[in-house]
Structures are given as structure tokens and as C-alpha cells.
Amino acid sequence: MRILVAMSGGVDSSVAAGLLAEQGHEVIGATLQLYDHGAATGARKGACCAGQDIHDARRVADALGIPHYVLDREARFRRAVIEDFADTYARGETPIPCVRCNQTVKFQDLVELARDLGCEALATGHYARRVEGPDGAELHRAADPARDQSYFLFATTRAQLAFCRFPLGAFPSKAAVRAAAARLRLPVAEKPDSQDLCFVPRGAYHELVERLRPETGAPGEIVHALEGRVLGTHRGIARYTVGQGRGLGGAARQGEERLFVAGIDAGRRRILVAPRGVLPRREVVAGEVNWLAAPPAAPLPCTVKLRAREAPQPALAHWDGAALRLVLETPGIAAPGQAAVLYDGDRVLGGGFIRAAQAEAEAPRRAVA
Structure with a gap:
């Protein structure tokens, strides 16, 4: 196939491109330039989508002998991700910018670019698995639970999922991915992983938020x-x-x-x-719900993750066509703005963004009035 690969300049997306090229696909690399925040450009290692990272993506494309394009999406990224990040904190919630980025700049824009280039698929370096089920493509957790990123992909639409490929989903560990990078002789094989948000140079996210929304400081x-x-x-x-x-x-x-x-x-x-x-509550309500399986017509037993790094916990999902209400078997801590992602075993059924419970929001207000 002709496949567009989203290349951030890191090890994961570089291995994804290398594996697909090795398999004989016609691979085209694309890197999104998303921000330029001074210290985040040039010397900083292990980020994505700016300065040195774009240079690294081009080096990998040259090593693989594939074409490589850089797309300026800085204004789009600022509106869809950075401004939303600040607005969410200003509402007293905790954002997940990686989900917003996947929803907009990455999967929406790159799928459109892939189709414009005549590609039959878009591939990324996410740790997740796309499985062909009886009703079409399904999103499943990665083979390596420590690296699984399916939580951050819950908002991917079914049409986008059908078009996407995740070559790293079956890898048992990051060590195996780095071994593949070395075998493919990729120049970023030893590049460190990103630890911070890509658009926050030193991890001091509150400084960025306070600069954009002064009232939050x-x-x-x-x-x-x-x-x-x-x-x-x-x-x-x-x-x-x-x-x-x-x-x-x-x-x-x-x-x-x-x-x-x-x-x-x-x-x-x-x-x-x-x-x-x-703090733990038994009922959690989520909005902006995206279903990757058929929406349930009756209460649905499932497991749910309320935070990216926690294990899925048993719950009963109630869907009324607008809001998702989850009754947890064991009460959990739910931070408004984070995601509630539903699973059936390893399969992602869908998810939404956690909302503040009305009763809980009113009770403290009465207490301190």
C-alpha cells in the first residue's frame, strides 16, 4: 500500500516508518510543526514537532529513502490544543492535551492529507492495536501494558480507525522497539523518550496556563x-x-x-x-462521548479507566444518547476533564470526558457560602 506515516522525530514513529518500508509498502513521511517556544526548539531532546525533532524525522526519512514533508500546523495546534488546555484549567478541570491533539491536528488533518496524497492508510507510532472484527476495525490495547496508549485514542472516530495502522501495537516492550530501530539502522535509535508535554519546555505547565489565562494564577x-x-x-x-x-x-x-x-x-x-x-465516588458522568463499538441500548457491564496509568476497573455503563453514566463496582477518584474510557477485555468500546458531579459541586458551595 501507499501509507502516510506521522513522523515526530522520535524512536517510535521512526520504527513504524522503517517497518512498513521494510515490508514493501510505499511510505511517505509527514511531520507536523506544531509549536516554536524558544527553549523548546533546537537543543531540547525527546520532545516532538519542533526544531531538532523535525530535523531528526528528516534524517530518518533520508536513511529509509522515503519522501518527507513538513506541515506548518502551529496556528491550528494553538487553537485546538494549547488554548483548550488553558481553558480547561480555567474551568477548574484537568485537560488531556494528547487526546485533543489526536482528535484534531493528528488524525483529522493527517487523514485528510493522506487521502489527498492517494494513500490507503495512515500509520502512527502509537502503542495500540487495530484488529479487524466482524463489524469492522476495532481498537485494542497494546501487547505491552506498560506502554499502552489506547486510552489516548478513545476519541478516534470509527472512520479514522478504519484508515489507521499501528505497527508497534504487537511489540512486547520498548526494548524490542529500540532493538528494531538498531536493526533498521535508524539514526534516532538511542534518542531518549519525551517526558513532558511537547509544548511546555520545562514541564512548568502552570506558567503557560497563567500566561494565557492570568486569572488561573x-x-x-x-x-x-x-x-x-x-x-x-x-x-x-x-x-x-x-x-x-x-x-x-x-x-x-x-x-x-x-x-x-x-x-x-x-x-x-x-x-x-x-x-x-x-474523594472516591461510585457514579461518574462523562460527556463528548465517542463510541468505537455500537452504543449500548441497555446497561452494559464493562471495565473503565478514569486515568491513563490506572488499571481498568469493573463498571456498569448507562447511555442515554447524550451523557454516559458509569456506576463503578469500586468507587474511584475521577478528575473532571480527564477521560473515562470503556473496555471489553482489551477492546476499547468508547469513552468521554469526565464532568463534575452536580451534587458534589453544589455541596461544597453550600458549605462555604
Whole structure:
């Protein structure tokens, strides 16, 4: 086939391109230039989509003997990902920029480019598996659970999934991927993995958010969610997420009791804290739902991940055509803005973005009024 490969300049996407070329496909490489934030350009290693990384992608394409294109999507990335990232924090939620990037710049724009170039598929370096099922393409977890990225791909549409390929999904480990890079003699075989968000040069994401949305850096009160007592002052809501125990200063402990972030009242610039045992909830509601399987007409037993790095937990999914309500077998901590992703074994059924529970949002407000 003629296949467009999204090449970030890292090891994973480079191996994906190399394997497909080795298999005899006509491979075309494409790199998206997404940002240029000074320190993030040039010397910084292990990011993606800027400076040195674009140069590395071109070096790999040259080594493989494939054509390579660089597409300027900086303005699009800023609108769809960076601005959304800041807006989500300003609402008192915790964003997942990788999902937004996959939803827009990567899969939407690159699928369109692939079709324009006459390609029959788009391949990426994601750790996930595309499996042909009785009703079409299915998204499954990667063979290596430690590297699995299916959680971040839940918003991929069924049409996009049918068009996509994930050559690394069956690899048992990252070591095996690096071994493939060495065997293919790719110049990035030893390049370190990215550890931070690609558009935040030094991991200080709150600085970016506060620059774009200054109100998120304004100080406010830390309030006991159950008792309504003001316990201290915080340095801006962009520094906090539900479940967090750090950054609370003296408010983190009341006597023998340790407190954690239970909610964020963005309108009043208040961080609500409570004992950890209060945080887990049995029911979680998600919006912006995307189904990769047939939407259930009746309550559906499944497993669900509320955070990328946690194991799927048993739940019962209720779908009313607009909102997804999950009843968890074991109560879990759900941070608004994060994703609730549904699985049937290794298969991704769909998912949505977690919303604040109405009752929980109102109770602290009554307590501190």
C-alpha cells in the first residue's frame, strides 16, 4: 500500500516508518510543526514537532529513502490544543492535551492529507492495536501494558480507525522497539523518550496556563469541603487537580488528618480539600462521548479507566444518547476533564470526558457560602 506515516522525530514513529518500508509498502513521511517556544526548539531532546525533532524525522526519512514533508500546523495546534488546555484549567478541570491533539491536528488533518496524497492508510507510532472484527476495525490495547496508549485514542472516530495502522501495537516492550530501530539502522535509535508535554519546555505547565489565562494564577482560599473552614491560601487554580495532595502547604494536614484536593471552584478561585476517603465516588458522568463499538441500548457491564496509568476497573455503563453514566463496582477518584474510557477485555468500546458531579459541586458551595 501507499501509507502516510506521522513522523515526530522520535524512536517510535521512526520504527513504524522503517517497518512498513521494510515490508514493501510505499511510505511517505509527514511531520507536523506544531509549536516554536524558544527553549523548546533546537537543543531540547525527546520532545516532538519542533526544531531538532523535525530535523531528526528528516534524517530518518533520508536513511529509509522515503519522501518527507513538513506541515506548518502551529496556528491550528494553538487553537485546538494549547488554548483548550488553558481553558480547561480555567474551568477548574484537568485537560488531556494528547487526546485533543489526536482528535484534531493528528488524525483529522493527517487523514485528510493522506487521502489527498492517494494513500490507503495512515500509520502512527502509537502503542495500540487495530484488529479487524466482524463489524469492522476495532481498537485494542497494546501487547505491552506498560506502554499502552489506547486510552489516548478513545476519541478516534470509527472512520479514522478504519484508515489507521499501528505497527508497534504487537511489540512486547520498548526494548524490542529500540532493538528494531538498531536493526533498521535508524539514526534516532538511542534518542531518549519525551517526558513532558511537547509544548511546555520545562514541564512548568502552570506558567503557560497563567500566561494565557492570568486569572488561573490568582491566589485564593483553600477550604475544607465538608466543614466550610478556610484552611489557607493557594497560588492559583492551574496548579491543582482532584486527588492531589501536594502544594497545599499547611492546609494539607489538620491534626492527624491528611487532606487532598476534592474539587476546584473556579468561579470563586477556591480549592476544596477533604480526607482521601471522601474523594472516591461510585457514579461518574462523562460527556463528548465517542463510541468505537455500537452504543449500548441497555446497561452494559464493562471495565473503565478514569486515568491513563490506572488499571481498568469493573463498571456498569448507562447511555442515554447524550451523557454516559458509569456506576463503578469500586468507587474511584475521577478528575473532571480527564477521560473515562470503556473496555471489553482489551477492546476499547468508547469513552468521554469526565464532568463534575452536580451534587458534589453544589455541596461544597453550600458549605462555604
